[in-house]
Amino acid sequence: MRRQVGRVVAAVAVVGAMVSGCGSGPSQVGSAAIVGDEVIELSTVQDQIALALSPDKAQAVAGRNQGAGGGYGAPQVAREIVTSAILGDLLDRRTAEEGIAVSDAELDAALATAGSPDELAQASLYTPQVQREKIRDDLAAAALGARYVDRLGVTLEFVALPTEEEATGAAQAVAAGGPGADAVFADVPPEQRAQQVRAVDNPALATSFAFGTPAGSVIVLRPAQDGAPWTVIRILERTTDLAPEGPSALDRFSQSDLQLIGYRLLQPASEELGVQVNPRFGVWDPIQLAVVDADQTAGTIVRAPAAP
Secondary structure, three states: OOOHHHHHHHHHHHHHHOOOEEEEOOOHHHHHEEEEEEEEEEHHHHHHHHHOOHHHHHHHHHHHHHHHOOOOOHHHHHHEEEEEHHHHHHHHHHHHOOOOOOOHHHHHHHHHHHOOHHHHHHHOOHHHHHHHHHHHHHHHHHHHHHHHHHHEEEEEEEEEEEEEHHHHHHHHHHHOOOOOHHHHOOOOOHHHEEEEEEEHOOHHOOHHHOOOHHHOOOEEEEOOOOOOOEEEEEEEEEOOOOOOOOOOHHHHHHHHHHHHHHHHHHHHHHHOEEEEOEEEOOOEEOOEEEEEEEHOOEEEEOOOOOOO
């Protein structure tokens, strides 16, 4: 096992490699990410990354590595932290629009049931002060999810294709519309056409990209495993104003579910505003709603060509 001084030096070296060199354009100089016209400064995240890679946070990193089945190291730590900063920016915008705020009393109540301060510190990559605000964000996201889950629905259709080339070509044809789009779905079974899905009836699906992707978009989804087909999904309609079933609908969802749904509701804003990530950290994947390595995206989202 390495001595602590060696680990500190290694952590500093990794952070230095990650935060130096800020992409190809001047707009990214000094930034970890850019959301719309708002810059998330490197200084906002670099101290957090350094702390997360220090010996003090070894248990938190080890726990994540175990949960991921291995392969969770310095790059994954950095991406998690940058992802959190991006989602925090998007969440602040949306909750301000919605008038959602989590009081200190509500936050204290949640912390009282989350574990002891020592347990929270050991599981967190952050300082206690920053972790407190991360939990406030999670509560705000859950409140956002609770507000919309009973009114959220999509109409979609999908087709499976054997190769990336065929899937990409089909997605472009579907996005362009017209006879070419109709041809893609011509032989698709009825149960894969124009399916109306309510989030409240599908808790497992409600947190997914299907409920966050804007209408008119076409998703090319990578196979989940080798040998499986590619999937092309067309979002025909997305609505957040269905007639609600009532308060009892929320009983189908855990607090964690509502939190994830709340964050998923930020996906349209991430696409509308645009999210640029310093290439040192990776790329923004709206399907996973996370910063990932460039070759680890879940797929692509194709939009209709702009009108001439």
